[in-house]
Amino acid sequence: MIDLPAIEPMMLWLYAGVLGLLVVASLTGFILARRVTTDSGHETVRNLNSRIKAWWVMVLVFALAFVVGKGLTLVLFALVSFYCLREFLSLTPTHPRDHAAIAAAFYVFIPLQYWLLWIDWPAMLTILIPVYAFLLLPVLSVLWGVTDDFLARTAKIQWGLMLAVFCVSHAPALLLLDLGPHKPIYLLLFLITVVQLSDVLQYTVGKLFGRTRIAPHVSPSKTVEGFVGGGLLAVLVGTGLWWITPFSPLAAAAMAAAIVLAGFFGGLVLSAVKRSLGAKDWGAMIEGHGGALDRMDSVTFAAPLFYHLVNYFFAR
């Protein structure tokens, strides 16, 4: 059996490393913001700086969650789900007569999903929204008797709930896994670190060396060079983090690769959804304080996959 307290000082090193990285990133962003002159340069630097700001929040949240424990982590992820769903449904043209279904999505299914995490009921967690919300929401809408676009309206609310609540909740669901001597919160850290680094490294490598666009109509900033280069770098970092997880270095590389791939497709799919709704950023609707889904798009796809991979191969 691995002696856990022996790793704890290394966690301090990990945290020191993360903080150091963030300080360097923030300084770089600050200097870049003064140096650039072109419009597209400004746009790029603004994008980078908003990511860096979001990371500060994430790292502080993690530090707090480490100290306070599962309850706080769940509350924070419930809030993330809330903001993501609010963004999704604000951009989606729902009908006023969907009000009861939307109220149920926010006031019943978000608390219920996270309550299931709190009481440790993973079986119900995986079917609450795909089965029970799927059946209940159209019932709430149909009672108002408006049939215009009924299927499309119902599907949109279900999609929002799946992405913002079901998928996002699979990140903190990692805390339910029994990994023996390993603390599952480090897996949450592993997931978020790999996803976020993969996002920004793909973006940065793409800006520096990107030539071949993968899907010019869906997401013009995604390039083959960025995806391969940034993705490989993120896998490398993930592999380097094997010691905080129950994975061997090789398994850590495979897990990181799965996260990178799922995250990439998550970003691509949500970009297409966004564009089909006529917006460039999820936050565009809420000037000044939006964009939660812009940061979480890759997490929504990576979290359930990672959760099930870990559950299948490593949980007891």
Added chain:
Amino acid sequence: MIAAIIIGLTRFLVGGTGLWLGCSPSARQRIYFANHSSHLDTIILWAAMPPDLRRRVRPVAAADYWGKGRLQRYIALKVLNAVLVERKGGSANPLVPLQDSLRAGDSLIIFPEGTRGLERLPDSFKGGLYHLAHEFPEVELVPVFLDNLRRAFPKGSLVPVPISCIARFGAPMALAEGETRPQFLERARAAVEALA
């Protein structure tokens, strides 16, 4: 204190950002007129004002809703500083409280459709706005479009849901020389619609 709670709750649930497209917030005397689809309209518009202007920008609210329960009455009179008007049955001219408050130098928030609609675009306007524009030509008339409120808190629903709402403020307008009542009311309605 109560004002802070109401504003905090509103921001958390529906955002309610004010976008000043055609003018900036100002202490000038104004009548803000907007489309009406929700009981939240009054609060959103009031919350979109800079804090120092809120006491002097008074929402005009229907006495049959905002004057009814103790809580509504308290919020309407003490927090929103609303002007309550009787919508039906009153023999007196319902515009009198509005005229009094304009004469006292306050700005007003009114919903010229008179009642909450279910559609996104505003229905035809009632005549009150014309009378006020005629009687107080020095007061600026500012069109406002309230977006998404019909989805966040539609007529007939019990609780608001978290859908982001926006108040878009347009350019001030005034009654033109020789403009008839229907012409003016249609122009005002179109000004709100143009912000949609």
